[in-house]
Amino acid sequence: xxxxxxxxxxxxxxxxxxxxxxxxxxxxHNTVSWYQQALGQGPQFIFQYYREEENGRGxxxxxxxxxxxxxxxxxxxxxxxxxxxxxxxxxxxxxxxQGRETQYFGPGTRLLVL
Amino acid sequence: xNQVEQSPQSLIILEGKNCTLQCNYTVSPxxxxxxxxxxxxxxxxxxxxxxxxxxxxxxxxxxxTLDADTKQSSLHITASQLSDSASYICVVKQSNYQLxxxxxxxxxxxx
Numbered sequence: 001x002x003x004x005x006x007x008x009x010x011x012x013x014x015x016x017x018x019x020x021x022x023x024x025x026x027x028x029h030n031t032v033s034w035y036q037q038a039l040g041q042g043p044q045f046i047f048q049y050y051r052e053e054e055n056g057r058g059x060x061x062x063x064x065x066x067x068x069x070x071x072x073x074x075x076x077x078x079x080x081x082x083x084x085x086x087x088x089x090x091x092x093x094x095x096x097x098q099g100r101e102t103q104y105f106g107p108g109t110r111l112l113v114l
Numbered sequence: 115x116n117q118v119e120q121s122p123q124s125l126i127i128l129e130g131k132n133c134t135l136q137c138n139y140t141v142s143p144x145x146x147x148x149x150x151x152x153x154x155x156x157x158x159x160x161x162x163x164x165x166x167x168x169x170x171x172x173x174x175x176x177x178x179t180l181d182a183d184t185k186q187s188s189l190h191i192t193a194s195q196l197s198d199s200a201s202y203i204c205v206v207k208q209s210n211y212q213l214x215x216x217x218x219x220x221x222x223x224x225x
Contacts (some may be wrong), residue, residue, distance in 0.1 A: 004157070041217055042118075042203055042215035042218055043215050090157050090158070104160070107156055108155070110155070
C-alpha cells in the first residue's frame with residue numbers, strides 16, 4: 001500500500017454529465033499529479049498541483065480541471081463527459097514538484113462513460 | 115518528438131527464468147528515467163529512478179541499466195516469480211514537470 005487513496009473506485013456516467021474524482025495524498029506529500037490511462041496504454045499526464053496551485057498541465061482540454069486543498073488532497077473534475085473519457089484515472093503524490101522524488105500512485109478510479 | 119518506446123510488447127517466460135525488458139527514448143532535455151510495475155487495474159509502483167550519471171540501479175531482483183549516450187535503458191528481472199506478472203512501464207522525465215510514459219511491456223510468468 002502506498003498511502004494514496006482514491007474515491008470512488010468505479011463510476012459509470014453518461015455523455016454530457018460531469019464527474020468529480022478525489023485523491024488523498026500520502027501524509028506530508030505536497031505535490032499531486034493526475035493521469036488518464038486508457039486500456040492497454042501508458043498513463044497520460046493531465047496536470048500537477050503543488051501547494052494548492054496548478055504548476056503543470058498536459059495536453060488535455062479545459063473541461064478537465066482540478067483543485068488541491070490545504071491538506072494537499074485533490075480533486076479532478078471533468079465536465080461535458082465524452083465516450084473517450086472512459087479510462088482509469090490515477091493520482092500520484094510526491095514530496096517534490098520537480099519529480100526528483102518517487103511518486104506514489106493510488107489504486108485509481110475506473111470511469112465508464114456510456 | 116519526445117517518445118519512449120518499449121520492447122517487447124509482451125513476454126511469456128517460465129517461473130525461475132530471467133528476462134530483460136528494453137526501453138529506448140528520444141526525450142530531451144533529460145532529467146531522469148524510471149521503471150514502474152503495474153498490476154492489472156492497480157496504480158503503478160516505482161521500481162527504480164536513475165539520473166543521467168547513474169548506469170545501474172538495483173531493487174531486489176530488479177536491476178535497471180541506463181546508457182544516456184545511446185538513450186537506452188533495460189530492466190532485468192532475475193529468478194522470476196509468479197507475482198512478477200504485470201506490466202512494466204518505462205518513464206522518462208524531462209527537465210521540467212513533464213513525464214513521458216512508454217506503453218509498457220506485459221510480462222506473464224508461467225509455472
